[in-house]
Amino acid sequence: MEEIFPYQALDVDLYELTMAAGYFHHNYNPTVTFELYVRKLPDTRNYLIAAGIEQAVKYINSLRFSSEEVNYIKSLPVMKDVKPEFFEYLQNYKFSGDIFGLKEGELVFAKEPILQIQASLIEAQILETFLLTTINFQTAVASKASRVVQAAQSDGKDRTILEFGSRRAHGPEAGVLAARAAYIAGCAGTSNVLAGYRYGIPLYGTAAHSWTLAFDSELDAFKKYSEVFPNSSIYLIDTFNTLEGAKRAAQTGYKVFGVRIDSGDLELSSKEVRKILDSNGMNDTIIILSGDLNEYKIENLIDKETPVDSFGVGTQLATSEDAPSLSVVYKLVEVEKNNRHLYRAKICPGKIMYPGKKQIYREVKENNFVKDLIVLNGEKGAQGNKLLIQYVKNGEVIYSFPTLDEIRHYVRKNLQKLPDRFLSLDKKADYKVEFSDKLKTLLSDIETNN
Amino acid sequence: MEEIFPYQALDVDLYELTMAAGYFHHNYNPTVTFELYVRKLPDTRNYLIAAGIEQAVKYINSLRFSSEEVNYIKSLPVMKDVKPEFFEYLQNYKFSGDIFGLKEGELVFAKEPILQIQASLIEAQILETFLLTTINFQTAVASKASRVVQAAQSDGKDRTILEFGSRRAHGPEAGVLAARAAYIAGCAGTSNVLAGYRYGIPLYGTAAHSWTLAFDSELDAFKKYSEVFPNSSIYLIDTFNTLEGAKRAAQTGYKVFGVRIDSGDLELSSKEVRKILDSNGMNDTIIILSGDLNEYKIENLIDKETPVDSFGVGTQLATSEDAPSLSVVYKLVEVEKNNRHLYRAKICPGKIMYPGKKQIYREVKENNFVKDLIVLNGEKGAQGNKLLIQYVKNGEVIYSFPTLDEIRHYVRKNLQKLPDRFLSLDKKADYKVEFSDKLKTLLSDIETNN
Structure with missing residues (x-):
C-alpha cells in the first residue's frame, strides 16, 4: 500500500x-x-x-x-x-x-x-520536483545496494545483506524508501518495521548494546534474551570483549541462532569466534558482521576468507554514502x-x-x-x-x-x-x-x- | 505545524x-x-x-x-x-x-x-530509531548549510543562500526537513513550498530551462515571464548562450529583478553579464549563481571578486554531500x-x-x-x-x-x-x-x- x-x-x-x-x-x-x-x-x-x-x-x-x-x-x-x-x-x-x-x-x-x-x-x-526526488533517491540506494550484495557473494556463496540503515537515513520516511530500494536490489530484508508493513519486506533484527548494558551481566542478558526468543536469538557479543562474549554465548544453555559482531577487527574476531562456537558444538550458529560496512570492506573480508553468513549494512546503504545523489x-x-x-x-x-x-x-x-x-x-x-x-x-x-x-x-x-x-x-x-x-x-x- | x-x-x-x-x-x-x-x-x-x-x-x-x-x-x-x-x-x-x-x-x-x-x-x-534519524539528518544539513553561508559572506558582504535542494533530497519529505535545517543555519529561504507552509520559511524561485524551451525564442520567453511576474522576474539566461541571454534580458522592456546563471564558468560569465547589465542601466538587477555549488566553489568565486548577489545551492546542501551522515x-x-x-x-x-x-x-x-x-x-x-x-x-x-x-x-x-x-x-x-x-x-x- x-x-x-x-x-x-x-x-x-x-x-x-x-x-x-x-x-x-x-x-x-x-x-x-x-x-x-x-x-x-x-x-x-x-x-x-x-x-x-x-x-x-x-x-x-x-x-x-x-x-x-x-x-x-x-x-x-x-x-x-x-x-x-x-x-x-x-x-x-x-x-x-x-x-x-x-x-x-x-x-x-x-x-x-x-x-x-x-x-x-x-x-x-x-510534477518535476516530486519525480526527481523519488527516482533520484531510490535509484541511488538500489544501485549502491546492488554493489554491496555483489560484494557479499563475490566468492560465489549466497550470503545475505540485511539493510539496517533507517537510523542514519535522511529522516524517518527516507529509511522506509531506502529499505524498499535495497530489497529490490537484492538485500534479504530490512530492520524497518514500516517497510515490512507497507511493502511486505522481510524484517530482521538482533539486539542493541543497550540490551546487554541494561542487565547486570552479559551472560544474564544473553539468557534473558533466549528465554523470550528461544528460536531466533542473535546475540550481540562485542559490548565488552568479543571473544569473551562468544564464550558466554556458548554458556547460556540455549540454542543460539546467531551472534553479531559490530566493532573491532571483524576478520580476526570472526575467525576466533567461529572457532569458539564450533568447539562448543555450535556449528549451526551463524555469524553476522556489522559496523559501518560497505562493498569494499565486505569484499575484503570475503577475500580473507572470513567466516561470515550475513552482513548488516546501514549508513552507507541508506545514504548511498559515496554517491548520495x-x-x-x-x-x-x-x-x-x-x-x-x-x-x-x-x-x-x-x-x-x-x-x-x-x-x-x-x-x-x-x-x-x-x-x-x-x-x-x-x-x-x-x-x-x-x-x-x-x-x-x-x-x-x-x-x-x-x-x-x-x-x-x-x-x-x-x-x-x-x-x-x-x-x-x-x-x-x-x-x-x-x-x-x-x-x-x-x-x-x-x-x-x- | x-x-x-x-x-x-x-x-x-x-x-x-x-x-x-x-x-x-x-x-x-x-x-x-x-x-x-x-x-x-x-x-x-x-x-x-x-x-x-x-x-x-x-x-x-x-x-x-x-x-x-x-x-x-x-x-x-x-x-x-x-x-x-x-x-x-x-x-x-x-x-x-x-x-x-x-x-x-x-x-x-x-x-x-x-x-x-x-x-x-x-x-x-x-524511541531510538526515530530520534537518531531525525537529529542525524537535520544536524548534518544545518552544519553543512552553515559552512555554505559562511563562504558566501567570506568577504564580509551579506549575500544570501537560497536552498534549492528538494529535487535531490532523499525523498520528498527529506526536502522539507532539509529546508528547515538550512534556514536555521542561515540560508535566506527555500524553493520548497511545503517548507513555507509548514514552517513559514521564506520561499524563493526563478524559472527552469523548460520555461525558455517551451516558447519559440528566449526573448519571447523572458517577456512572457515578466508579463505575469512584473516585479519579481528572475530570468534563467544560460539555456543557449549566457552572454546572449544577458543581452536579451536587457531587451524585454521590463524591469528585471534578477538573472540566474546555472552552468559554464560562473566567474567569467558573471563578470561579463554584470557588464552587460550595467551598460544597459540595469545596475539593480541582481545576479544569482547556481549549479552544483558548495562552500569551496562559493569561497573561490568570492575570492575572485565575482559579482554575485545570491547563490542557489541544492544537491550538496540537501544531502550534506561530503558528509551525508x-x-x-x-x-x-x-x-x-x-x-x-x-x-x-x-x-x-x-x-x-x-x-x-x-x-x-x-x-x-x-x-x-x-x-x-x-x-x-x-x-x-x-x-x-x-x-x-x-x-x-x-x-x-x-x-x-x-x-x-x-x-x-x-x-x-x-x-x-x-x-x-x-x-x-x-x-x-x-x-x-x-x-x-x-x-x-x-x-x-x-x-x-x-
Whole structure:
C-alpha cells in the first residue's frame, strides 16, 4: 500500500507553480514531453538500477490540490498578479496525460530516459520536483545496494545483506524508501518495521548494546534474551570483549541462532569466534558482521576468507554514502504545436542533452547485454528489446505493477546478463550507449539555430 | 505545524520492539537514561549545529500505537512467544518520562549529548530509531548549510543562500526537513513550498530551462515571464548562450529583478553579464549563481571578486554531500535500580563512551567560546553556561519552542562567539571538550570490571 502524505501537493519547488501560473496566464498549454534521466553516472557506479517508478507513477495519478493547499499558494506574494482562474485550475488538477518509463529494476545508464511524461505543459511541469526526488533517491540506494550484495557473494556463496540503515537515513520516511530500494536490489530484508508493513519486506533484527548494558551481566542478558526468543536469538557479543562474549554465548544453555559482531577487527574476531562456537558444538550458529560496512570492506573480508553468513549494512546503504545523489534532471524535449513536433534541447556548456521523445533499444547477444541505442520514438530499424513501456494512458494506469519480489527477480536476471567487467567494484567500465543519427541531426539543428 | 505521518509508530527498527518485548517479558523496566550524541565529527566539519530537536521532542510526545499497528507487530513471526500483555502495553504507550537536550541551534561537538531521555527502559528504548534519524539528518544539513553561508559572506558582504535542494533530497519529505535545517543555519529561504507552509520559511524561485524551451525564442520567453511576474522576474539566461541571454534580458522592456546563471564558468560569465547589465542601466538587477555549488566553489568565486548577489545551492546542501551522515548513536548510560545509580558504558574497541547522565558546561571568555567541560549530572564547581535544558517532565512538555527565526538568530550569535579558526573551510580545528575526573573514574571502573 502507498501512503498519501499530509499536504503532499505542496511538496514542490515554487518555480513549478510560478511557471505553471505563467503558462496559464498566456493560455499556453501545448502537449509536451518531459524526460527524466541521469546526466552522468557517479565515478563509483558502472550501472544504475531504476527504482522508485511505482511511487512516481502513483504520485502522478493521485496528485490533487486541496482547497487549503490552493489557498496557501494563492496567498504567496509572488502570486499576486496571477489570474484567479489559475487557482481554479489547480483545484481541479488531475493528470490526464501519458506516462512511459523503464520497468522498475531495469539497468540504466547515463542519458537514458527513466520516465517520460507526455501531457499538457502545465500538468507535466508541476510534477518535476516530486519525480526527481523519488527516482533520484531510490535509484541511488538500489544501485549502491546492488554493489554491496555483489560484494557479499563475490566468492560465489549466497550470503545475505540485511539493510539496517533507517537510523542514519535522511529522516524517518527516507529509511522506509531506502529499505524498499535495497530489497529490490537484492538485500534479504530490512530492520524497518514500516517497510515490512507497507511493502511486505522481510524484517530482521538482533539486539542493541543497550540490551546487554541494561542487565547486570552479559551472560544474564544473553539468557534473558533466549528465554523470550528461544528460536531466533542473535546475540550481540562485542559490548565488552568479543571473544569473551562468544564464550558466554556458548554458556547460556540455549540454542543460539546467531551472534553479531559490530566493532573491532571483524576478520580476526570472526575467525576466533567461529572457532569458539564450533568447539562448543555450535556449528549451526551463524555469524553476522556489522559496523559501518560497505562493498569494499565486505569484499575484503570475503577475500580473507572470513567466516561470515550475513552482513548488516546501514549508513552507507541508506545514504548511498559515496554517491548520495544522482544527477537526475527533468527536461523538456518536445513540444507539439499546430500539429507539428518541435524538438527542444538546452545546449549550455557541459550539460548538452538530446531533443525529442525517445525509445531505448538494448541489444542482447548470447544472453549478454551488448549496447544500447537511443532513437527518436517511432524510428524504425533498431535492434534489441524496447525498454520504455507505457504506464499511464490519458490519465489512467494501464500497467499492472509487479510485486517487489518480481522486481527483485528481474534485477537478478538483468545482472546475469551484464558482462562481468561492469560488476567490478573498483574498475570503471562504460557501457556503450549510442544515439541515432536522427537524434544527432536534431541536436545539431538546435545548435545551429541558437 | 508538525505532521503525524501515516503509521509513524511503525517507523522503527524491529529490534527496538523485540528488546521492548524482552524487557516486558522479564518485568524489567527500571528508570534509565539514554544519551544521543555524535561519536566523531566528519573530517570536513569543525562544529555541528544541533537541529531537529523540536521534531524529536514532539515525536516522543505524540507517539501512540494504533490497533492496526499493534496487530501488525503481533503478527510478526518473531513475536510468537511474546506475552499478549506486551501488545496491550504498546496499545497504551504514552511517554511519561523526562527529556533534556541542547537548545536547537546550539553548537555541538563530538561526544556531547544532544538529547537525554530519562524514562522507563521500555519507553526509552522504543524511541531510538526515530530520534537518531531525525537529529542525524537535520544536524548534518544545518552544519553543512552553515559552512555554505559562511563562504558566501567570506568577504564580509551579506549575500544570501537560497536552498534549492528538494529535487535531490532523499525523498520528498527529506526536502522539507532539509529546508528547515538550512534556514536555521542561515540560508535566506527555500524553493520548497511545503517548507513555507509548514514552517513559514521564506520561499524563493526563478524559472527552469523548460520555461525558455517551451516558447519559440528566449526573448519571447523572458517577456512572457515578466508579463505575469512584473516585479519579481528572475530570468534563467544560460539555456543557449549566457552572454546572449544577458543581452536579451536587457531587451524585454521590463524591469528585471534578477538573472540566474546555472552552468559554464560562473566567474567569467558573471563578470561579463554584470557588464552587460550595467551598460544597459540595469545596475539593480541582481545576479544569482547556481549549479552544483558548495562552500569551496562559493569561497573561490568570492575570492575572485565575482559579482554575485545570491547563490542557489541544492544537491550538496540537501544531502550534506561530503558528509551525508553523522555518527549519531543512542546509548544507555545509566540505570536506576533499588535506589542506586548504576553507570553503564560499552567499551568495545574504537567506540568507547562515558557512562552516566551528563551536563555540559561551555566556558566563555571575552565573548569567545573557550572550551566545554562534560560532567556527571549534579557535579559541582564547573565553570560556564549549562547547555542541557529540560524539555519534558513526566511526559509533559514544559518548554516553549522558539520560532525558526529565533533559532536562526541564536545560531548567528553562537557563531560570533566561535573563534575564527573553527570557521575555516579547509583547516581542521578541534574544539576542546574535556570530561570531568568523576566521569573518567566511572569509565575506568567499568573497564576494570568487564
